[in-house]
Amino acid sequence: MKKHPKPRSYFIKRVLKKIENKEHRGVKEWYNERCYGNLYKWKGNKVFKLSVINDFYYTVYRHLKKRMQRVEIDHIIDIGCHKATQSELFCKDYQYIGIDNKMYCQHFFNCNERNVTFIFGNFPNEINVDLSNSVVITTGALGQKIDPNMETESGKQALLDKLEQSKILYTNLSNPIFEELKMIFKTVELLPNDTCCFVN
Ligand SMILES: C[S@@+](CC[C@H](N)C(=O)[O-])C[C@H]1O[C@@H](n2cnc3c(N)ncnc32)[C@H](O)[C@@H]1O
Numbered sequence: 001m002k003k004h005p006k007p008r009s010y011f012i013k014r015v016l017k018k019i020e021n022k023e024h025r026g027v028k029e030w031y032n033e034r035c036y037g038n039l040y041k042w043k044g045n046k047v048f049k050l051s052v053i054n055d056f057y058y059t060v061y062r063h064l065k066k067r068m069q070r071v072e073i074d075h076i077i078d079i080g081c082h083k084a085t086q087s088e089l090f091c092k093d094y095q096y097i098g099i100d101n102k103m104y105c106q107h108f109f110n111c112n113e114r115n116v117t118f119i120f121g122n123f124p125n126e127i128n129v130d131l132s133n134s135v136v137i138t139t140g141a142l143g144q145k146i147d148p149n150m151e152t153e154s155g156k157q158a159l160l161d162k163l164e165q166s167k168i169l170y171t172n173l174s175n176p177i178f179e180e181l182k183m184i185f186k187t188v189e190l191l192p193n194d195t196c197c198f199v200n
Helices: 008-022 025-034 046-052 055-067 153-163 178-184
Strands: 075-079 095-100 116-120 134-137 168-172 187-191 195-199
Touching: 008 025, 008 046, 055 134, 055 168, 055 195, 153 178, 168 178, 178 195
Parallel strands: 075 095, 075 134, 095 116, 134 168
Antiparallel strands: 168 195, 187 195
């Protein structure tokens, strides 16, 4: 039977409930600080809710559910995952690996879930992950000014060489390395919400 994508509100509710009841104290405090000590009030705030599961990640989730059902996928690798509340979209059906080079606090969202792993470090030079058979997701991170790989031409080339190994890559249409990625992947599909999907 075909599984339909669940609505975004389903995931937002789950994330907020987990922050409140289930998550590690460190994660809860981190969100509480960002909500000026009033998580309850911010739970009703639309902007806060949409940042918990943003447009880009929900577009990727829908696309994976609707168009990639038949593709064998080992891992979802989210590079520049930040606190990774978006892992809620993927951790039921896939193994999710979140990577980030900044430690925002000692615990990440969903870090106690069986299917969720976090790796701390700079991708790709400090992190040894096999991208073949994986879906790589990166938004606002790789290829952007914030990405240390973009400081040198050789760093940028090493990044592109590594990304070429992935089976599927989701990133932003506005990513500064979009044209280079187009050259190394076989196809690119443009999706809503500044999202694109490269396939090899
Ligand atoms: C603007 S945040 C985006 C967070 C998340 N992807 C989102 O859309 O909500 C970018 C994150 O990417 C991380 N980052 C940037 N370049 C990276 C790299 N080469 N390796 C690991 N993390 C990186 C930064 O530390 C930062 O947390």
